[in-house]
Amino acid sequence: MFEEIGTTTEGDLIINVGPQHPATHGVLHLVITLNGETIKKVEPHLGYIHRSIEKMCESLTYRQFIYVTSRMDYLSAHINNHACALTVEKGMQIEVPERAQVIRVIMDELTRIASHELWWGAMAMDIGAFTPFFHAFREREKINEIMEETCGARLTMNYYVPGGLMAELHPDFQKKVKEFIVLFKRKIDEYDELVTGNIIFINRMKGVGILSKEDAISYGCSGPAARGSGVNCDIRKLYPYAVYDKVQFDEILETGCDSLARYMIRIREMKQSIRIIEQLIDNIPEGDFQAKTKAVLKLPKGEFYTRVETARGELGVYIMSEGATTPYRIKFRSPGFSNLSALDHMARGSKLGDLVAMMGTLDLVIPDIDR
Amino acid sequence: MFIVKYIKEVFGGLKSLLVGMRRTGYYFTHHKEIITEQYPDNRDTLVMADRFKGEVILLHDENNEHACTGCTACELACPNATIKIVTKFDITPEGKKKKAIDKFVYHLELCTMCNLCIVACPTDAIKMAQTFEHSVFNRADLTKILNKPDSKIREGIE
Known part of the structure; x- marks a missing residue:
């Protein structure tokens, strides 16, 4: 059993953050051993929102299981669905029409911006600034409206199916996205004015939560958390999927290894996402939005693995098939779980107040960690 | 030398706070659009997207x-x-x-x-x-x- 309350035999104080705590953004339970104000150990306890998604998927067909994955990392629901659709398409050897691929990339990047915006607002609120939250949600609302119009939902869209998309784009889609690009380019500079340049913010982030390049690799970190330490791990660049190999964008790398570096990565990534959308929005090719597929999908016997870059890092989907209509085994390699494992290493020796800043820059989504 | 650097830092920090406050003040005085929907009151005029899944x-x-x-x-x-x-x-x-x-x-x-x-x-x-x-x-x-x-x-x- 874990020691969860009181003091240890060495006289250190044990405190519990969570499972219900506003700074953990979900039901994450951290057991922290403190020596005065200094953190000696952080032990995350998981399982409060475990829904056994992997086991559930084993009883669902290859069309049905995609919607469940929206509930893992709900802030990058589109990208999760993309990973699953790609794995099934890989197994079935379905050729996805060019039009569907381009729309998928636009949707993915819009999701990434929405996710980073929510993170930016919530992160600033953790640190103590309240206004940024409203600024972030104001712009995120525009993306939600675009999603609502085309996909019919604001968060758990389920717009991708094996072979393409579920429905045609809404006629207003291109117009709305262009309006959003113009608006967002103006607003992102305001974010820098409000938060990035702020002296209080910089003092709270700089040198906090150091994660060296070697540690980032050995803990299996991915996404902005690892790129802040200089690990180039962007799946969109390393193993391009969809049309990512045909668009121009930079992989953002920072070498600060601290919370500020991880913060800057996401701010700069939003600008790159806008750059990708700008290149594609006027060049959506004509054609079908869905490939012709069989009524019942049956993956051939074997193992299939694909990975994509979600807003939080690398998501891997592993399907083991016995040739039936349902998968024999599904495993998701979620980015949040690996990133959380580095928290203990980052937090040791630093002050309790800095823990919130570290957790904020890891961008933890608890349903993604627990699944 | 140390004193000059210190004073620069203090004023630089003050300036960054003022830049942020100016942005907040701008939106405080220029409230052109209302983004929040007054939900239960606007029930009669509220139109959902035509593909919304209810x-x-x-x-x-x-x-x-x-x-x-x-x-x-x-x-x-x-x-x-x-x-x-x-x-x-x-x-x-x-x-x-x-x-x-x-x-x-x-x-x-x-x-x-x-x-x-x-x-x-x-x-x-x-x-x-x-x-x-x-x-x-x-x-x-x-x-x-x-x-x-x-x-x-x-x-x-x-």
């Missing part, structure tokens, strides 16, 4: 006829067993037996609005409605029977 409905025309043949494609497509179709056999005027739906049972409490049933329907009999106020006091009220009483299948749909 709940599944069975479409009926003015003659109280629908297009559902009872093929159970939606029931098979549903990941959560939300839809249950109970079929019966109608006697046609020629004296033949014909399969038709008796009850189209829809469990709203189980539905995740994934849209798979709508895509699966071969006759476009069902669609997503834009309603979203689903709260009820009794859980049993969420189990709905979608076909209206005495409704029939439209002529010519097989």
Whole structure:
């Protein structure tokens, strides 16, 4: 059993953050051993929102299981669905029409911006600034409206199916996205004015939560958390999927290894996402939005693995098939779980107040960690 | 040298705070648009997006006829067993037996609005409605029977 309350035999104080705590953004339970104000150990306890998604998927067909994955990392629901659709398409050897691929990339990047915006607002609120939250949600609302119009939902869209998309784009889609690009380019500079340049913010982030390049690799970190330490791990660049190999964008790398570096990565990534959308929005090719597929999908016997870059890092989907209509085994390699494992290493020796800043820059989504 | 650096830092920090405060002040004095929706008050004017997934409905025309043949494609497509179709056999005027739906049972409490049933329907009999106020006091009220009483299948749909 874990020691969860009181003091240890060495006289250190044990405190519990969570499972219900506003700074953990979900039901994450951290057991922290403190020596005065200094953190000696952080032990995350998981399982409060475990829904056994992997086991559930084993009883669902290859069309049905995609919607469940929206509930893992709900802030990058589109990208999760993309990973699953790609794995099934890989197994079935379905050729996805060019039009569907381009729309998928636009949707993915819009999701990434929405996710980073929510993170930016919530992160600033953790640190103590309240206004940024409203600024972030104001712009995120525009993306939600675009999603609502085309996909019919604001968060758990389920717009991708094996072979393409579920429905045609809404006629207003291109117009709305262009309006959003113009608006967002103006607003992102305001974010820098409000938060990035702020002296209080910089003092709270700089040198906090150091994660060296070697540690980032050995803990299996991915996404902005690892790129802040200089690990180039962007799946969109390393193993391009969809049309990512045909668009121009930079992989953002920072070498600060601290919370500020991880913060800057996401701010700069939003600008790159806008750059990708700008290149594609006027060049959506004509054609079908869905490939012709069989009524019942049956993956051939074997193992299939694909990975994509979600807003939080690398998501891997592993399907083991016995040739039936349902998968024999599904495993998701979620980015949040690996990133959380580095928290203990980052937090040791630093002050309790800095823990919130570290957790904020890891961008933890608890349903993604627990699944 | 140290003093100069210190003073620079202090004033640089002050400036960064003022830049942020100016942005906040700008929005405080220039409130052109109201983004928040005054939800319960704007109920009459609130328009949801036409693809918004609120709940599944069975479409009926003015003659109280629908297009559902009872093929159970939606029931098979549903990941959560939300839809249950109970079929019966109608006697046609020629004296033949014909399969038709008796009850189209829809469990709203189980539905995740994934849209798979709508895509699966071969006759476009069902669609997503834009309603979203689903709260009820009794859980049993969420189990709905979608076909209206005495409704029939439209002529010519097989």
